[in-house]
Amino acid sequence: MQNNETTSARSVGGTDEHRVIEGVPSAISIRDFNLWYGDFQALKNITLEIPKNRATAFIGPSGCGKSTLLRTFNRMCDFVESVRTDGTIEFGGEDIFQMDANALRVYVGMVFQHPNPFPMSIRENILYGPKRMGRLSKSEADEIVERTLTRAALWDEVKDKLDHSGLGLSGGQQQRLCIARALATDPSVLLMDEPTSALDPISTGMVEELMQQLSEDHTVVVVTHNMQQATRVADKTAFFYLGELVEAGPTKELFSHPKEKLTNDYLTGRFS
């Protein structure tokens, strides 16, 4: 049984081979970054490179700041009152805090923990982002819908009901719809905030496979509570604890030979 589960997870999740991250240019560079919510410092002196067109996983116990950092990449943290930052985060060589947040979010897409399709048709969900950027011809719109849904491995399941409500889909389908929706603005970075924690194992497997495929031409950053998920999908893994970046490196290396005792303790389940 144990064995079976492992093999199926492997086969669904694709290969176990992680791609090299050394020498790969950075999509996002974080330097001496600090973030406070009021008086509480949620992120402490983070310096980290997110490799371009690779999958990077953020792991660590609840409240360690991994989601906060992820939400900083597309400035979703702006909506939290009393948030204050210092240090730099560069995206494409530009300081994201100097950029227009709305423009940044077009290039840095996000998928949330709970699938959140809008209460409209599947087609309208996909076209929501592109339509806000300018007029679309019918053929352009159709092309975007088919391309993104195919990319999100949902096309075959929904191609005959594009005008049905997105809320009528199953949880796993909804999450893939959200991935397709995020792809529709043609982002180069895809942020995923525990994207499978609300899904069943089969849907989880599909989304994990998607993450791997997407990371071939997108920079994928995923926050996960599930360490197996990090080993399956991520080329690079960063471990956070109490707002600090404890250790980051190639996933295989970090899991097999952690440099820090804290990392080792976490990976072996001494605390969570």
Place this chain on the structure above:
Amino acid sequence: MAKLMPKRRLENIGLGITGACVALVAIVVIALIFMVAQQGLTTFFVDGIDPIEFLTGQHWIPEQDTYGALPMIVGSFAVTLLSTLFALPIAIGSAMFVVEVAPGFGKRVFQPFIELLVGIPSVVYGVLGLYIINSLMRSIFGEAAGTGAGILSGAIVLAVMILPTITTLSIDALRAVPNQYREGSYALGCTRWQTIWHVVLKSALPSLMTAVILGMTRAFGETLAVQMVIGGVERSMPSGLLDPASTLTAALTAGLSNATSGSVYYHALWSLGLILLAMSLVFILIIHLIGKKGAKDNG
């Protein structure tokens, strides 16, 4: 076994009391509809007035036994639609500001403020309307406004009266939109107003429509304040918004003191009541239909 008996009796008593409450409400509603229908229909079946003529007749002159309710029907619909038209943009606009832009200010300052408006008795609105709106009409439109009493004055007063209802319900409707819709929209690079327009308003639409209909119901049924500012002329059709007119409710209250019980006039007034009742049933039906459609759209 013997010990269980009192418990069972208690159950029966509970069932009896709550059941009686339901029966009482049902009886009151049925009796009310029956009573109004019986008296209202007497006009047509006993007094021999043609119902079509009653609904489409353009003159209401009881002394000559001429009973055409169209002037009041038009008056009621005109003030209802106009007041909704005036109140709606302001209500939705302030609801958007309060929910999406300044939630703190909305909770602490704006909502108590708007709730104050709900509590003001309608006679106060009537007096204010009589002295402020009517004279305002005179100074703006001069001769054309006559005394200042008319459909437009009635609609403005009603707009102020239904504004808190629509605003409060719109605020609730926008607040009920799940935050994850907003997050989803922002994450796609949309601005606040794009988000409000394309996601928040869209998903709140059924509830917003319910808010509007409830406001209209209130406007349609309001009597006193309208009666004070509209001029109370039901004899003939109003020819413009500045013309004095009357509404179903205003004509009904004004007429009751003059009508002898059992007369044709008396029954005709009941018929006005029957029209009012039918209209409120229609409003309620619309609300239910919207609610059903909303539930279906949201999966």
